[in-house]
Amino acid sequence: MSSPARTPGTPVIGVLALQGDVREHLVALAEADALARPVRRPEELAEIDGLVIPGGESTTMSKLAGVFGMLEPLRERIRAGLPVYGTCAGMIMLADKILDGREDQQTFGGVDMIVRRNAFGRQNESFEASVEVSGVEGGPVEGVFIRAPWVESVGGEVEVLARHDGHTVAVRQGNVLATSFHPELTGDHRVHALFVEMVRGA
Numbered sequence: 001m002s003s004p005a006r007t008p009g010t011p012v013i014g015v016l017a018l019q020g021d022v023r024e025h026l027v028a029l030a031e032a033d034a035l036a037r038p039v040r041r042p043e044e045l046a047e048i049d050g051l052v053i054p055g056g057e058s059t060t061m062s063k064l065a066g067v068f069g070m071l072e073p074l075r076e077r078i079r080a081g082l083p084v085y086g087t088c089a090g091m092i093m094l095a096d097k098i099l100d101g102r103e104d105q106q107t108f109g110g111v112d113m114i115v116r117r118n119a120f121g122r123q124n125e126s127f128e129a130s131v132e133v134s135g136v137e138g139g140p141v142e143g144v145f146i147r148a149p150w151v152e153s154v155g156g157e158v159e160v161l162a163r164h165d166g167h168t169v170a171v172r173q174g175n176v177l178a179t180s181f182h183p184e185l186t187g188d189h190r191v192h193a194l195f196v197e198m199v200r201g202a
């Protein structure tokens with residue numbers, strides 16, 4: 001289905017707008033040449049070529065995803081190949097398994113990885129660090145880490161794209177990209193551009 005505003009070759013990318021820093025991602029995606037729009041309801045999943053899951057609070061996001069009936073429909077779309085990019089809490093939502101979550105906390109899954117919530121938080125609540133991300137040209141990106149998770153372990157299909165202090169902080173498995181940090185807060189939209197390229201190639 002194409003919307004009237006859509007020009008050929010411009011992907012429509014949703015930002016899951018249940019909770020979190022939705023607006024910053026809408027801006028970053030628009031600057032990376034996508035048509036960006038907030039997505040809240042299962043029926044809106046039919047209108048997008050890709051989806052960003054923002055940072056925020058994964059326990060709240062999990063709860064709201066249940067309330068809005070998004071858990072199963074989005075799981076299915078991800079399994080069917082929808083390109084998805086999750087930052088921070090979004091990364092947690094894309095993990096097949098999490099550590100230090102709430103007991104009833106659900107994820108969409110999609111990446112064969114174990115993610116530990118608030119992992120850097122024990123050392124450092126929030127910080128910035130230069131991170132070299134495989135596939136992003138032009139030098140390291142400035143990663144903003146806010147009560148950030150890290151990836152504790154990955155399965156054989158998962159590509160590790162970046163590490164910080166020895167911990168995995170960016171991964172890709174097929175159609176799914178995830179970072180522990182928030183590139184949408186820096187004005188440097190190269191990671192979003194990488195995701196837009198993934199969506200174009202899907």
Ligand SMILES: NC(=O)CC[C@H](N)C(=O)O
Binds near residue numbers: 056087092
């Ligand atoms: N900046 C963030 O997205 C923080 C993630 C948050 N600590 C969580 O567990 O969901």
